[in-house]
Amino acid sequence: MRFRRFGSFATSALIAGAILWSFATTDVELSRLMSAGPRIADFLGRMFPPDPTVVAEIKKGSAETLRIAILGSLGAVILSVPLGILASETMVSPALYRPVRMLLAFIRAIPLILVAMLMVGAVGLGPLPGIIAVAFHATGMLAKFYAEAIDGVSRAPIAALESAGAGPLARLRYAIWPQMAPVVARDTIFRFELNLRESLILGIVGAGGIGFYIQTYVRSFQYDKAASVTIAVVVMVIAIEAINVALRRRFA
Amino acid sequence: MSAAAQIDDLSFSHSGADLPALERVSLLVPAGESIALLGPSGAGKTTLLTLLDGRLRGWRGRVSVLGASLDPDQPPPRVRRPDTGFVFQEFALVERSSVLRNVLNGRLGRMSPLRALLGSPTSHDLEIARRALSDCDISDLAERRADSLSGGQRQRVAIARCLAQEPRLILADEPVSNLDPARAGEILSLLTGAARVRGATALFSSHQPDLARRFAQRIVGMRGGRIVFDVPTSELNEDATAELYREAEPMPGSGLRVVS
Structure with missing residues (x-):
């Protein structure tokens, strides 16, 4: 009891210390916020009206982002099927699934943008590093999800098929797969939606897609064009969300 | 009298349990009859049925089922598994599959592995599945998904799947414990009737003496992992049944425990 009270005090002290440390060591000039009003107004003014002449660039950029997300997701699925099986308690021994899970946790810990920068260095500019980065990054989560889908399956129907004399592959197909299919779908x-959202910014590091145009227009102070691209991105995200809601209902 | 199953001096403990689940059990299951395993929860009924189905490892003793002895360390060969059908207490259906698919799953052990995997039942397989559906009075549910059915309907699907195996020994673990008394009678009548028509032996567990008496020709009483009596139904007396369900005497140093 005493120990727990000490523990909760220590937690509070740690949080307070972290906040104080951040304030004390960051160069926060509150005066800058005071004079920011007119500058923000000027910035917003330059964004309006959005320049509609960039429709061609928007089309090209969003099509490329969509391709990166689709092919990246496909790559992630292909990698996640074997890795998901190898990370599941039901299918393999602890000696195998433990290191595989550690590997997946390691992959998840690397931010997508960092993977993309490394891939641009490795294979050059364009959508290819984007696709590889998305496939790699998404596998960390998707393979974990697949493993959980396998492990979440009810054991009783598997035992029933075993009792009837079904072999291991027949059990996988008729007892395990029907149970996990909706979870996998x-x-x-879900992961595809995340891939699309995350790959919108890949262009900023030269890994292809619509992010490239945001980067270009902001750097060259063409805020009205950047505004158009931003609107296109928002519309795209909302559309994908709506499509995914519909798809999810379909697989319920 | 030939035996559908013979058990000699069988003992088994679940790993980590301090009391054995089955202790020095010997039992002869006569072929072609309906036999009830009667006893309270934790008597060892499920363990005994699971063992006869070839799904229990690490027991001691001698067990033969349908003329072939079981190996305590290995599952029976695949070709023999369909001969023993098992009706699971919680039905064990594949919830998102159709009723017909669930019943066809009972045919998987009778198909060649390739055909089983390709999912192409022969017309013979389909015919047997359809007959099992009609025997269980659920032909009209064939295309429904298992998760859309009531408890009684699900138990019928579970029995139909078992019948589709064309088993010679039907093992049923508490097949009516989840059903109301009227449904329970219907299901047991269906199960024992289907076994009789097919010349198969039925061994079902129950904790309801009246149902056991109505549907079994022989009643085996179990308690604490042992067989307490093994008599023709006509010879079952109230005292023996009462003794089966008497409360356990508290033993010094042992807490209340449930063995399933």
């Missing part, structure tokens, strides 16, 4: 759609 839901998780894959």
